[in-house]
Amino acid sequence: QVDRVARKLVDGIALTNTDLICGLFTGLSGSVGTTTVDLDVDTIYAAQYALNNNLVPGPYACVLYPEQMNNFRESLRAEPGAVQFIAATAEMLVTKGPGFQGTWNGIEFYQSDSVPTANSGADSAGAMFGRGCFGWTAANPRVIAPHINSGDIVFANERVLLELVRDKTNFRSALVAQYYPSWVEVEDVRGVQIISDR
Numbered sequence: 001q002v003d004r005v006a007r008k009l010v011d012g013i014a015l016t017n018t019d020l021i022c023g024l025f026t027g028l029s030g031s032v033g034t035t036t037v038d039l040d041v042d043t044i045y046a047a048q049y050a051l052n053n054n055l056v057p058g059p060y061a062c063v064l065y066p067e068q069m070n071n072f073r074e075s076l077r078a079e080p081g082a083v084q085f086i087a088a089t090a091e092m093l094v095t096k097g098p099g100f101q102g103t104w105n106g107i108e109f110y111q112s113d114s115v116p117t118a119n120s121g122a123d124s125a126g127a128m129f130g131r132g133c134f135g136w137t138a139a140n141p142r143v144i145a146p147h148i149n150s151g152d153i154v155f156a157n158e159r160v161l162l163e164l165v166r167d168k169t170n171f172r173s174a175l176v177a178q179y180y181p182s183w184v185e186v187e188d189v190r191g192v193q194i195i196s197d198r
Helices: 002-022 041-053 066-076 090-096 141-147
Strands: 031-033 060-064 100-104 107-111 123-129 134-139 153-156 161-167 172-178 180-185 191-197
Touching: 002 134, 002 172, 002 180, 031 041, 041 060, 041 066, 041 123, 041 191, 060 066, 066 107, 066 123, 066 191, 090 100, 141 153, 141 161
Parallel strands: 031 191, 060 107
Antiparallel strands: 060 123, 100 107, 123 191, 134 180, 153 161, 161 172
């Protein structure tokens, strides 16, 4: 039971990072797409071209709101030729996470409901970016470990501390994860906003 809860806490850490990364998308100065218009293949190409113009090496990652992902797939249905979307396999989901959707034209696609809105909620502000666009760090939670009863620490490393908290009066226990991340935009030209209908 404790292992299962701990795994859920680790999943929560991944979602926290996703929220923090997506929160940076609206700060990117480069932008492609049209307000209140469905996302299409041409807009994805425009994002890829913008990164290429800025000499950003691939591979690229693209994070889209679910409706953006749906619109992109719908637009792909009309595309002829050899460039096809390669959907995620079970093995890929294990290594890349549940938000991974697949690859197309050398771009890894992810979807997340953490993608922010734009234009007073009319649009989604997804993003395509290369390595070095964003950076992160996390404070070492072990610095608070001396202030916690060592018998209550389930797991600790330089990123995460799991603490078992017992409420003996009410016969309840809880696992609490201590995790202190920070994400920043490192180099603006390595990313581009993708604006389309929400």
